[in-house]
Amino acid sequence: MVSRRYIPRAASRGVAGLVVAIFASIAHAAFASVPVSVDGARVVVHPGATVADAVGERLDEARGDLLAASDGRVLVPGGGAPPAVRRGGRPVRVSEVVRAGDEIALVRGRDVVEATTERLEAIPIPTKIVGTGALVTLAEPGVPGLSRVVVGALSGDVVASETVRPAEPMVLKRTIDERRKKVALTFDDGPWPRQTDAVLKALASEGVPATFFFIGKQVKAHPEIVRRVVQAGHAVGNHTYHHVDLASTDGERLAREIAGTSRAIRSASGIEPRWLRPPGGAIDADAYRAAASQRLRVVLWTVDPQDWQRGKTAAQIEAEVVRAVKPGAVILLHDGGGDRSQTIAALPGIIRKLRARGYEFVPLSRLGSVKASW
Numbered sequence: 001m002v003s004r005r006y007i008p009r010a011a012s013r014g015v016a017g018l019v020v021a022i023f024a025s026i027a028h029a030a031f032a033s034v035p036v037s038v039d040g041a042r043v044v045v046h047p048g049a050t051v052a053d054a055v056g057e058r059l060d061e062a063r064g065d066l067l068a069a070s071d072g073r074v075l076v077p078g079g080g081a082p083p084a085v086r087r088g089g090r091p092v093r094v095s096e097v098v099r100a101g102d103e104i105a106l107v108r109g110r111d112v113v114e115a116t117t118e119r120l121e122a123i124p125i126p127t128k129i130v131g132t133g134a135l136v137t138l139a140e141p142g143v144p145g146l147s148r149v150v151v152g153a154l155s156g157d158v159v160a161s162e163t164v165r166p167a168e169p170m171v172l173k174r175t176i177d178e179r180r181k182k183v184a185l186t187f188d189d190g191p192w193p194r195q196t197d198a199v200l201k202a203l204a205s206e207g208v209p210a211t212f213f214f215i216g217k218q219v220k221a222h223p224e225i226v227r228r229v230v231q232a233g234h235a236v237g238n239h240t241y242h243h244v245d246l247a248s249t250d251g252e253r254l255a256r257e258i259a260g261t262s263r264a265i266r267s268a269s270g271i272e273p274r275w276l277r278p279p280g281g282a283i284d285a286d287a288y289r290a291a292a293s294q295r296l297r298v299v300l301w302t303v304d305p306q307d308w309q310r311g312k313t314a315a316q317i318e319a320e321v322v323r324a325v326k327p328g329a330v331i332l333l334h335d336g337g338g339d340r341s342q343t344i345a346a347l348p349g350i351i352r353k354l355r356a357r358g359y360e361f362v363p364l365s366r367l368g369s370v371k372a373s374w
Contacts, residue, residue, distance in 0.1 A: 036102040045098060051085060052094035054104060059083065059094070064109035069116050070157035081109035115153040120164070123147050127247075127284040128169040133176025134184075134330035135368060136298040142170030142285055170285040174300065176328040177368030183329045183359045184367050185210040185351075186301065188239055188277065191218050191225035192336035195344065199335045200232050202347040208361040210234050213277040216241030216261030218336060223268030230269040235363055237275035238262055238296060246278045246287035254290050262294065275299050275364060299364060301332035307343040308334050314345035321346070322353045328368055 033044045036054050045054050052059065064080025067073065084107040085092055098104070123145030130139070145167030150160040185203075190196045190212055203210055212229050214236055219226055229236060240246065241260040249257060258276065265273050276296040278287060283298060291298050305320035306312065321331055331350075333343050351361065 034098060034100045036098050036100070036104060038104045039106055049098055050094060051087065051092055051096050051098055051104060054098050054102075055085065055094065055106065058106055059085075062106045062108045064111040066154070067111050067113050068155045068157055069114050069152045069159045070155065072113075075114060075154055080112040083107055083109045114155060116150050116159055117153050118148060118150050121147050121149050123163070123165075123167040125167055125285040126169040127172060127288070129172045129174060129283070131174035131176070132302065133174040133328065133368075134300045134302050135175045135364075136283065136288070136300060137173050137175055138170070138288070138292070139173040140169070140171035143168040170288065172283065172288060172298075175368060176302065178327045181327045181357075181359045182362045182367055183325055183327075183331065183354060184362060184364050185331050185333065186213060186237075186277070186299075186364070187211070187333050187335040188213045189218075189243070189334050189336035190214055191222045191229070192340070193222060193225070195340050196225050196335045197228065198344045199340075199347065200228060200234075202344060203234070204232065206348065206351045208351055209363045210361075211237050211275060211364050212335065213237040213239035213275070214261065214265060215239050215243050215336070216257075216264045219261065219264040219268055223264075226265060226268040230271050235275070235365070236265055236269065236271055236273050237277055237299070237364075238265070238273045239277050240279055243279045245280060245282045246290075247282035247284040250286065254287060255294075258290055258294055258296065262296070277301075299330065301330045302326070303329050303331045305333070307340065307346070308337060312342055314342045314349070317343060317346040318349040318353070321350050322357075325354055325359065327359075330364070330367065 032047055034047055034049065035042060035044050037043070038054055038058065043054050059082065060078055062083035063078040065074045066076035066079030068075050085094055086105045086107065087102055125142035125144050145163060146165040148162045148164055149158055151158055185208060187199060187210060191214055196212070212234060214226060226236065238258060238261045240257040241264070242257060244257050246254060246257070262273050265271060274295070274297060276291045276298050277300070278298065281300050288298060303321055303324045305317045307317045325331065334340050335343070
């Protein structure tokens with residue numbers, strides 16, 4: 001007969017209670033909360049959580065910024081150094097496990113200035129214009145300068161620059177031949193319906209040659225007028241395609257403004273223009289080189305009655321021209337760009353009074369010595 005050990009019922013209940021308590025303790029440990037302080041704010045994390053878990057997004061928010069080297073403006077928020085993390089006032093790694101009651105503080109990361117790079121840049125050739133004549137010739141070609149430039153690697157801002165070699169200016173000389181009493185008539189901003197033909201009629205009546213500086217888009221719109229000008233024996237010149245300021249127009253557009261007008265004149269008349277008049281007289285080294293590359297000679301003026309001004313009468317235009325003309329003068333008038341009826345009315349008087357003073361009207365090509373090759 002097998003004997004059995006007797007376990008009192010009360011003892012059995014005690015063992016069971018102990019087992020339940022152990023499991024409850026394990027469960028509590030598994031799901032308990034660990035309170036800590038982050039920058040003075042209460043944060044509750046699970047047991048085994050790290051400092052990084054407790055801090056969370058504050059790590060990124062406390063990063064320093066990436067700043068521009070030129071003026072210190074923020075380029076990338078949070079693009080600087082990471083923050084320092086302290087527990088109880090001492091540095092701590094974010095991978096360490098937190099304990100209940102830990103006081104964690106973040107010290108904002110330092111701002112970082114962007115890196116810089118250096119490069120050498122050409123200094124454009126400046127332009128120096130000397131003299132008072134209308135015909136523009138090249139006296140000195142000029143030499144570009146060189147500068148060392150420090151720029152922000154991200155922003156592209158110029159942080160500092162230093163001239164390594166200064167630029168030497170291009171010297172353009174305005175020449176005039178004052179030895180003979182010759183004068184040239186020029187007209188800008190055409191061809192213009194009716195008005196250009198009226199100018200042609202006045203010139204034919206007096207037997208006077210002139211040069212017409214045409215705008216490319218006007219040539220394209222009125223090629224038949226260009227043909228009449230050429231058939232009448234007058235010269236035609238280039239006044240850009242859209243009447244632009246050549247001194248403030250760079251690169252390909254500058255070349256197109258000039259080339260497009262010459263092409264339009266050639267297409268309309270079969271004539272290759274040899275003169276360029278920059279609108280407003282604005283000429284610089286780049287524009288001069290562009291003209292020279294297209295075998296165009298630059299011509300300005302010495303007499304400008306500003307016949308385009310509203311309210312200017314024929315008598316005023318005539319008087320201002322006659323008073324200002326000297327030997328070798330180039331007179332600027334307009335056949336386009338607006339109502340030029342007063343200019344047309346002033347023409348006969350201008351021509352007759354200057355002839356009476358001994359002046360001969362000649363084409364630009366006969367006005368004075370001009371450099372013939374480039």
